[in-house]
Amino acid sequence: MxxxxxxxxxxxxxxxxxxxxxxxxxxxxxxxxxxxxxxxxxxxxxxxxxxxxxxxxxxxxxxxxxxxxxxxxxxxxxxxxxxxxxxxxxxxxxxxxxxxxxxxxxxxxxxxxxxxxxxxxxxxxxxxxxxxxxxxxxxxxxxxxxxxxxxxxxxxxxxxxxxxxxxxxxxxxxxxxxxxxxxxxxxxxxxxxxxxxxxxxxxxxxxxxxxxxxxxxxxxxxxQWNYMSDHCTYGSHCQGAREEGVSILHGNRGVFHGNRLPVFQIVYEAIRDFPFEDKSLQSLFFPMQTELLKTVNDPCGQIYQVFLKQIEKRTTRSDI
Incomplete structure (x- = not known):
């Protein structure tokens, strides 16, 4: 690839x-x-x-x-x-x-x-x-x-x-x-x-x-392969993400930074800071889930599950 x-x-x-x-x-x-x-x-x-x-x-x-x-x-x-x-x-x-x-x-x-x-x-x-x-x-x-x-x-x-x-x-x-x-x-x-x-x-x-x-x-x-803030800021407008989860998250307009859209920033920073040495994706999934649960009053936070679905599928693997 x-x-x-x-x-x-x-x-x-x-x-x-x-x-x-x-x-x-x-x-x-x-x-x-x-x-x-x-x-x-x-x-x-x-x-x-x-x-x-x-x-x-x-x-x-x-x-x-x-x-x-x-x-x-x-x-x-x-x-x-x-x-x-x-x-x-x-x-x-x-x-x-x-x-x-x-x-x-x-x-x-x-x-x-x-x-x-x-x-x-x-x-x-x-x-x-x-x-x-x-x-x-x-x-x-x-x-x-x-x-x-x-x-x-x-x-x-x-x-x-x-x-x-x-x-x-x-x-x-x-x-x-x-x-x-x-x-x-x-x-x-x-x-x-x-x-x-x-x-x-x-x-x-x-x-x-x-x-x-x-x-x-x-x-x-x-x-779901190019999921942007507009897909969730004005309601949930990506059926593929609702069904399968977000596959690639696109932080255009700088939404990975600056506290403007907490959901996008949480996902980005969780991956940025994840230590490979942990090996288990559960060490990524559960802290991310905890932080996303704090965003349920935001438009994108109301559907926070779509940001977790794909990672959750892989938490059953023993390691990366």
Whole structure:
């Protein structure tokens, strides 16, 4: 299983936490592809080297420098959040990787990577990527405010993307720039130039424009695999999470920090602080449950069980 993330700026803690969560729950081995600013690489290597041997045996990693096309380097580097546009160029940077799961740094896994990786087998012959929808409750940004084309009725949220890179590199993608189609690696800059005055969310908007014209290439990722605050702040709006539990928790808008949304912060900090040496997932589950029970008066706390379901399934295992 191949998992990619981009490490820039002050995201060191989040990067190590999402890696930790992926290793903590997963069954098979993971190969991490970490695209990082130079000053973060030695710190991340040091932190991972201090994990117990039985944990380090579960994963491998490669580091890559942050790389943008030379002629537009500063444009892409600062398009939205620092370096976040790097995800647009992963297919060409990781040219020898067949399939890949990309995640933002502000996510934590609550379920094995193996399970979302298995969705690659569910792709039909035309699908290239699995991406979740932007929540449309109480209203969606794209459906209410976007001035550019976007996917579906509410747009895509690109914080979690499962990609068949081989298919993506080979596919001619329809667009509104020419009548013949263009390859992924050639689309980003022309689309930016056309829509630069309308783009609000950087590379996510560009990806939405691409798949607006190519909807047959998208596998709609169930909401439990990219669960955000909007899924619970205005009532419970993710049926998959109610049935299966949250699989990947996405703390977008900074909700893992700053006491703005206690449920998200509790889950994030429990994983961040969990000592691998404890080995038993019960040592994670029961303290987390105790803290979540204190949030039942908050909108998301009213359905706190959805944040525990996947971890609870695994507490019967004798160790990690």
């Amino acid at each position: 191949h998992l990619a993330l981009v490490a820039c700026g002050n995201r060191l803690e989040e990067v190590i936490t999402v890696i930790k969560s992926a290793v903590l729950f997963s069954i098979g081995k993971i190969k991490f592809h970490i695209l990082a600013e130079d000053h973060l690489t030695p710190q991340l290597k040091k932190m991972m080297s201090e994990w117990p041997c039985f944990i380090r045996a579960k994963f491998q990693y490669d580091f890559y420098p942050i790389t943008f096309p030379e002629q537009n380097n500063q444009l892409w580097r600062k398009l939205f959040r620092l370096c976040s546009a790097q995800r647009l160029f992963i297919p060409s940077i990781l040219y020898d990787v067949d399939s890949l799961l990309y995640v933002d740094t502000d996510v934590v896994f609550l379920r094995p990577v193996d399970d979302i990786w298995g969705l690659l087998k569910s792709f039909n012959s035309t699908q290239l990527v699995a991406i979740g929808m932007e929540p449309n409750i109480p209203f969606g940004w794209y459906s209410s405010s976007a001035r550019h084309p976007f996917y579906g009725v509410s747009g895509l949220n690109t914080g979690v993307m499962l990609m068949n890179l081989t298919r993506l590199r080979r596919t001619m993608l329809k667009n509104d720039l020419n009548a013949y189609g263009m390859f992924w690696e050639d689309l980003a800059h022309p689309l930016y130039q056309k829509y630069k005055n309308d783009i609000q969310w950087g590379e996510q908007d560009i990806i939405n424009i691409i798949f607006h014209y190519n909807p047959e290439h998208v596998y709609a990722l169930p909401c």
